[in-house]
Amino acid sequence: MSQNQEVxxxxxxxxxxxxxxxxxxxxxxxxxxxIMQAQEYxxxxxxRGVGCRGGxxxxxxxxxxxxDDYKLHIDLACQTKVExxxxxxxxxxxxxxxxxxxxxxxxxxxxxxxxxxxxxxRCVSCNTCTQACPQNLEPMRAIQAIRRGDLEQAxxxxxxxxxxxxxxxxxxxxxTHYHVFQLVRRLYGKYIQPKAEHVAQRVGEIEExxxxxxxxxxxxxxxxxxxxxxxxxxAGNEFSLDQNSGxx
Amino acid sequence: xxxxxxxxxxxxxxxxxxxxxxRKDMEFDRIPEEESDELxxxxxxDYRKSDAAFFRELAVGPAKGKIVPTExxxxxxxxxxxxxxxxxxxxxxxSTELLVIGTGGAGLSAILWANNExxxxxxxxxxxxxxxxDSNSKMSQGGIQACDGKDDSPMIHWLDVLSGGxxxxxxxxxxxxxxxxxxxxxxxxxxxxxxxxxxxxxxQLLMAGGASRKRIHSCKDYTGLELTRVLMDEALSRxxxxxxxxxxxxxxxxxxxxxxxxxxxxxxxxxYHVVRSKATVIATGGFGRLHVxxxxxxxxxxxTCDGLVSxxxxxxxxxxxxxxxxxxxxxxxxxxxxxxxxxxxxxxMGAQLVNDDGEAFIYPLEPRDVESAAELKEIGEGRxxxxxxxxxxxxxxxxxxxxxxxxxxxxDGLAAIYRLFTRFGIDPTEYxxxxxxxLHYQNGGIAINRDTQVVKPDGxxxxxxxxxxxxxxxxxxxxxxxGNSWLEIVVFxxxxxxxxxxxxxxxxxxxxxxLSLAHLDKYSKELEEAGIETERRTPIILPNYxxxxxxxxxxxxxxxxxxxxxxxxx
Numbered sequence: 001m002s003q004n005q006e007v008x009x010x011x012x013x014x015x016x017x018x019x020x021x022x023x024x025x026x027x028x029x030x031x032x033x034x035i036m037q038a039q040e041y042x043x044x045x046x047x048r049g050v051g052c053r054g055g056x057x058x059x060x061x062x063x064x065x066x067x068d069d070y071k072l073h074i075d076l077a078c079q080t081k082v083e084x085x086x087x088x089x090x091x092x093x094x095x096x097x098x099x100x101x102x103x104x105x106x107x108x109x110x111x112x113x114x115x116x117x118x119x120x121x122r123c124v125s126c127n128t129c130t131q132a133c134p135q136n137l138e139p140m141r142a143i144q145a146i147r148r149g150d151l152e153q154a155x156x157x158x159x160x161x162x163x164x165x166x167x168x169x170x171x172x173x174x175x176t177h178y179h180v181f182q183l184v185r186r187l188y189g190k191y192i193q194p195k196a197e198h199v200a201q202r203v204g205e206i207e208e209x210x211x212x213x214x215x216x217x218x219x220x221x222x223x224x225x226x227x228x229x230x231x232x233x234x235a236g237n238e239f240s241l242d243q244n245s246g247x248x
Numbered sequence: 249x250x251x252x253x254x255x256x257x258x259x260x261x262x263x264x265x266x267x268x269x270x271r272k273d274m275e276f277d278r279i280p281e282e283e284s285d286e287l288x289x290x291x292x293x294d295y296r297k298s299d300a301a302f303f304r305e306l307a308v309g310p311a312k313g314k315i316v317p318t319e320x321x322x323x324x325x326x327x328x329x330x331x332x333x334x335x336x337x338x339x340x341x342x343s344t345e346l347l348v349i350g351t352g353g354a355g356l357s358a359i360l361w362a363n364n365e366x367x368x369x370x371x372x373x374x375x376x377x378x379x380x381x382d383s384n385s386k387m388s389q390g391g392i393q394a395c396d397g398k399d400d401s402p403m404i405h406w407l408d409v410l411s412g413g414x415x416x417x418x419x420x421x422x423x424x425x426x427x428x429x430x431x432x433x434x435x436x437x438x439x440x441x442x443x444x445x446x447x448x449x450x451x452q453l454l455m456a457g458g459a460s461r462k463r464i465h466s467c468k469d470y471t472g473l474e475l476t477r478v479l480m481d482e483a484l485s486r487x488x489x490x491x492x493x494x495x496x497x498x499x500x501x502x503x504x505x506x507x508x509x510x511x512x513x514x515x516x517x518x519x520y521h522v523v524r525s526k527a528t529v530i531a532t533g534g535f536g537r538l539h540v541x542x543x544x545x546x547x548x549x550x551x552t553c554d555g556l557v558s559x560x561x562x563x564x565x566x567x568x569x570x571x572x573x574x575x576x577x578x579x580x581x582x583x584x585x586x587x588x589x590x591x592x593x594x595x596x597m598g599a600q601l602v603n604d605d606g607e608a609f610i611y612p613l614e615p616r617d618v619e620s621a622a623e624l625k626e627i628g629e630g631r632x633x634x635x636x637x638x639x640x641x642x643x644x645x646x647x648x649x650x651x652x653x654x655x656x657x658x659x660d661g662l663a664a665i666y667r668l669f670t671r672f673g674i675d676p677t678e679y680x681x682x683x684x685x686x687l688h689y690q691n692g693g694i695a696i697n698r699d700t701q702v703v704k705p706d707g708x709x710x711x712x713x714x715x716x717x718x719x720x721x722x723x724x725x726x727x728x729x730x731g732n733s734w735l736e737i738v739v740f741x742x743x744x745x746x747x748x749x750x751x752x753x754x755x756x757x758x759x760x761x762x763l764s765l766a767h768l769d770k771y772s773k774e775l776e777e778a779g780i781e782t783e784r785r786t787p788i789i790l791p792n793y794x795x796x797x798x799x800x801x802x803x804x805x806x807x808x809x810x811x812x813x814x815x816x817x818x
Contacts, residue, residue, distance in 0.1 A: 030637070032582070032583045032635075032636055032637050033583060033798065034583065034584045037583070037798050040793045040794055040795075040797075040798045041794075041795060041796075041798040043794055043795055044794075045794060046549075047493060047516065047790075048493075050378075050549050051378055051549060052384075052386060052387050052549065053548060054546070054548070054585075054587075054588050055588075056387045056470075056472070057379075057381075057382055057386055057548070059378070059379060059382065078584065079584055079671070081582070081583075081584060081672075098481075098484050098485075100486075101485050103485075155442065159470065160470060163477065182477060182481050183481075185440070185478075186439070186440030186481060187440065188440070188442060189439075189441050189443075190437075190440035193449070194445070194447075194448060194449030195437060195449050196396070196443070196445060196449050196451045198396050198451070199394075199396045199430050199437065199451065201396075202395065202396040202430040203396075203430045206427055206430060206431070211402050211403065211427070214403055215403060215406070215423055215427070218403055219406070219422075219423055223415050226407065226415065227411075227415070229407055230407040230411045230460075233403075233460050233461075234411075234460040236460075239401055239403045239404050239407075
């Protein structure tokens with residue numbers, strides 16, 4: 001391949017520009033950018049409405065309409081590309097107080113959840129929450145599962161929830177789904193899912209000092225000996241300080 | 249169906265498609281040690297110690313003479329962000345038993361355990377750059393290690409930690425890490441975290457790279473999200489007193505060198521808050537957003553090394569900062585997901601790394617640093633692929649997975665990856681995906697002792713100052729294994745909360761009249777004496793991606809150095 005071809009191949013095509021409207025004001029931005037990057041390109045210093053920038057933290061919930069489309073869309077600014085004619089605003093915050101609870105004093109029942117969040121009985125199954133969810137979860141089904149007493153299903157359906165609040169901002173019954181689901185998942189994890197006995201057992205052994213003598217000796221050994229011991233356990237053998245020591 | 253890539257990339261995709269059949273049964277030789285050493289020396293950023301573009305010897309401060317990445321030297325050899333004469337320290341807004349800086353897994357654990365240890369929640373003040381819980385902790389996918397398997401023990405886990413760290417770890421710290429592992433899991437379980445379990449409650453333990461026993465506890469592939477939100481919910485339920493969007497921009501001292509609190513900057517109202525405290529815990533996380541060596545990163549927006557900068561200016565030593573963890577397969581296209589992880593499992597299942605000409609250039613399962621170096625070589629020598637936004641990359645030939653294992657294998661075994669790319673119109677069963685090494689973890693950091701006290705180069709503690717989590721160094725040595733970071737933040741976060749609480753109970757509240765920022769003036773003088781002339785002011789709090797910076801995220805390579813590198817201080 002000639003040098004010229006190489007150069008030609010490396011030439012990048014010019015970025016196409018798109019016009020987006022940030023809170024009504026038009027900005028020309030490269031069309032490859034995400035909504036988040038487009039705002040930064042336009043000169044907005046983001047403090048609110050930005051967090052992990054990877055789709056995990058739910059800080060950048062954004063509401064927008066597209067050109068010639070009446071529908072109101074909700075997505076994460078860090079995971080959505082701009083489109084020409086997009087009209088957008090970020091939700092800096094969703095006003096939803098989280099009730100305080102002491103898990104030790106609660107029971108894992110739907111009655112308990114409804115006592116703390118009575119508004120979930122107002123759910124009219126309109127499914128607006130599900131349509132709003134940028135994670136494509138089914139909050140409506142999860143709320144209905146709680147009402148049926150199936151906390152396990154509610155915990156499972158809401159597991160990928162990133163607490164962005166899109167559902168709660170749209171809900172006509174004014175449910176704060178993500179706080180409800182957080183309570184349900186903790187109740188499930190603490191009281192319904194069985195405990196790992198082997199974890200408790202190992203904690204007991206460590207606290208009784210079962211490994212203390214061996215650890216005391218191990219961490220003082222020279223590097224060569226530690227490397228040998230590592231290769232030994234790596235090969236699937238049980239840990240033993242005595243093993244091989246006769247050969248040295 | 250329309251092409252998922254721009255035409256200039258599709259040309260390359262067609263070359264990759266054309267060689268797939270002949271690559272299918274290709275046998276790769278592991279590259280010999282001399283060759284991989286040479287590859288690392290030439291192309292891996294950690295091996296460019298003598299290249300001033302990558303590493304620099306610190307000219308000022310307690311770790312003067314140590315070699316650190318240039319970006320770290322830049323934030324350390326910089327003027328304090330705060331001009332002491334702008335601050336009225338006589339207006340003390342908060343007097344508190346305990347100041348906790350940072351609210352990822354380490355900060356949250358510290359808060360809860362300080363409270364368990366008897367410090368009332370209203371006597372704990374929390375400073376955080378973004379919202380409560382915004383952190384790398386939340387983004388972690390894989391899981392958390394702990395030695396509670398039947399065939400496992402603290403000794404075996406310890407050996408794995410040492411091997412992963414190239415035998416350079418602080419041995420007693422590594423011991424504390426592994427011995428408190430099962431307790432960490434039990435605590436999280438008792439708080440209601442939902443782990444992946446068998447019907448009877450036993451953990452579904454998985455293998456981690458570099459481990460010799462199955463030891464990974466996971467919560468689907470949202471482990472960090474699940475654990476962080478449980479800790480957040482518990483802290484909120486106990487009425488945690490958090491100042492959000494209020495990062496700590498400097499520590500305060502009492503004039504004698506002991507730490508006496510922090511100076512917080514309210515990013516929304518643009519005012520300082522003076523906080524006086526008996527004990528302070530730094531849990532601010534790592535440095536991914538410094539884009540060390542010009543790399544894209546898996547890290548969250550505020551991972552900018554701030555706590556380390558503040559600790560350094562009050563005399564803290566830093567260790568193992570010369571080593572940085574890069575993951576070989578971060579996404580490189582589309583722009584939305586640049587830097588995000590594309591799991592190693594893709595290569596375990598048969599995907600190959602392929603260059604612009606459609607050639608597979610390396611055995612896909614070499615160690616992470618070797619894979620990364622091989623990719624950088626291809627890119628550096630002109631066999632990479634450049635996206636419309638100027639991001640370089642190499643193809644990860646994911647369609648090979650179904651070709652080798654049958655239709656449906658990718659979708660079944662790599663559901664998250666399938667979702668990640670199909671969301672942007674790229675079907676990874678039909679088209680290769682573009683990847684580039686990505687900056688993942690700060691291996692080193694602030695030096696601490698077993699009580700998590702921050703220590704000076706002579707090993708003596710800095711009075712009233714504690715630290716835990718990714719901002720600290722020592723426990724992982726020169727390299728961390730998967731699953732040991734979540735373990736670290738729970739174990740040492742807890743320890744820092746307990747140690748700071750015990751300390752606060754017997755310490756005296758610093759006098760208002762003693763509060764001082766004199767150490768910043770002293771630091772500025774030291775910069776001047778070392779002949780460092782710079783406009784830089786740190787901690788930077790957040791990276792600057794404004795305007796044109798948006799388009800120059802990252803880049804790497806000697807021949808076209810840093811063409812997209814951020815100017816963080818523009």
